[in-house]
Amino acid sequence: MNGLTVAQSSEEDVKDKRRKKEEAQCSENASCSRTVESIQNSEDDAKNDSSLNGSESCYSYDYNAILEGDRPDPSVIMAKALMAGGIAEDEESSSVFLKHEKAKECYNKIVEPLIKDRFQAANWMREKRLLVQGMRCPACQLDMLWTKHNKCGDGYSWKCHNTSCARYKYTKSIRNGSLFQRSHISFGKWVNAMYLWGIDEEVNMAAVRSDLSAKTMVDAFNYFRELCQWYFEAHPVMLGGESRECVVDVLPAVRKRKLEAMKDSQPMQYVLVITDISSKPISGCLELIDNLLPETIYSLISRVIFKGTTVWCKDPESFERLQLEKIRSVSKSFSGKEDNETVGDWLQFKKLDKDKRGKEYLQYWHRLKTRLKGLSAYKDDFRKGFLYELMWKDRFTENALESLCEHIAEKYAF
Structure with a gap:
């Protein structure tokens, strides 16, 4: 009898626990439904407010979040962004957005069809004079x-x-006689590799997206980098000119922490940055140097910048002294006497103040410094190639795939 009573009480306890659990779930569901209802009501209120305000939009768009996630048709996003005033308010984000849309359009119209159709890919390669x-x-x-x-x-x-x-x-x-002679990769995958390199895709991710091995993609990217070096050797960079301005500055080739560790162990390297701020868009030249001696920097400046240019730099006095010595030596060699009348035909050095160089230059400088952070990951022998690649993309990023094809064809003279 006692056993029966105990069993009944235990059953009642179990039922009681179940009842309490169900009540808790019901209350939780009710609160959730109230939350959802309140969210929906707030969204409806927001829509009503926006319709009442006419052309004023209460929405703000995070372009970087849009680019990373799934999104509707690009034209719809762009229309909403324009209506919200985001394009005018955030030029850098809108520039990234437009660049992304252009790259996506290039992939959809050119790259993807060539990946799917080998006959179309071969004819495209021939048309671009890559064969x-x-x-x-x-x-x-x-x-x-x-x-x-x-x-x-x-x-x-x-x-x-x-x-x-x-x-x-x-x-x-x-493929005989072309870049692809020893390659077994399909032309469509080659075009995809060129496209991914042009949009600055990371090499391992590019390998995954192209269905190629990491080693194959590294070899392809290295070739494109070598092509950049060939291009600038065939077309030396010249900046400035009469009534134009250039800015000269120097950055360490490695990051600050690594720089402190290297000070006593091995020679330092620096990046000489020469920027033509009179050009539209701003363009520049990057040179790897082993020291900060004025003689080293001046020799590169005088080789890259046209005479008659105003040069903004941190140490104008040293460069003026070196230039005057050069002018005197040139004058003596031609006339046997000193002649300072030719100074106006040479470079005019002035003290640099970055804050007075304007918004466009500061944006360019910030973007360049961000990209140069990747330089410290390379060994000394490969840093020069990295700089050539940066210079090439700085000039041709707007139409990288087309420009890359033109330069391959030029190198092989097809």
Whole structure:
């Protein structure tokens, strides 16, 4: 009898606990529904307020958040941003937004179709002069024809159509003599790699997005960097000119913490930054130097900047002294006597005050310093290539894929 009473009481305790748990859940659900209802009401009130205010918008848009997450049609986002006044209020964010939209349009219209269609990709490569434009048969020496070849990975091959030739129907790869001669990567993936490099995608992420190995993508990115170096060796940078202004400044090649650790262990390296603030948009030149001696800096300044330019720098007196010595030596070599009348044809040095250089220059300087932070991750031998890449992208980032194709074609002279 006592056992039955105990069992009944335990059952009642269990039921009581269940009832309390259900009541708690009900109250929680009720509070949640009230919260949701209040949120919906507040959203409705906001909509009503915005409609009453006419053209005034109560919304603000975080462009960086928009770029990172899923979003609707770009034209809708841009229209909302313009209505909210975000474009005018935040030029840097809107610039990032517009750059992202342009890159996405390039991918959708050019890159993606080439990844999907090997025949279209081969014809695009030929049109951009990234492939040899013609080839002769080694037997009859007549021009071979660009011929569709379904069994070939590229979709086309060069083929001899001379029926009298001993090697009639002989074929050659359309990659012969080109950058892609030793590569087995499809043309579509090559175009994707070029596109990803042009938009500054990180190399490991680019490998994932291209379905390629990290080593292959590193090799591709290194080639594009070498192309940047070739371009500036073939087209030396010249800045300034009559009635134009340039700014000269120096940055350490490594970050502050690493700089302190290196002071006593190995020679320091610096980046000489020469910026033409009269050009639209602002452009510059980056040079790696091993010391901060005025003679070293002046030799680079005089090589890169046209005569007649006003040069803003931190130590104008030292550069004026070096320039005067050079003028005297040049004058003596030509006339056998000193002649200071030619000073006006040379550089005019003035004391630099960054805060007075204007908003556009300060934005450029901040952006450059941010990008140069990546330099410390490279060994000394690779830093120069990194600077060439920065200079190239600084000039051609608006249409990087097209410019990259032009420079590859120029290098190989197709």
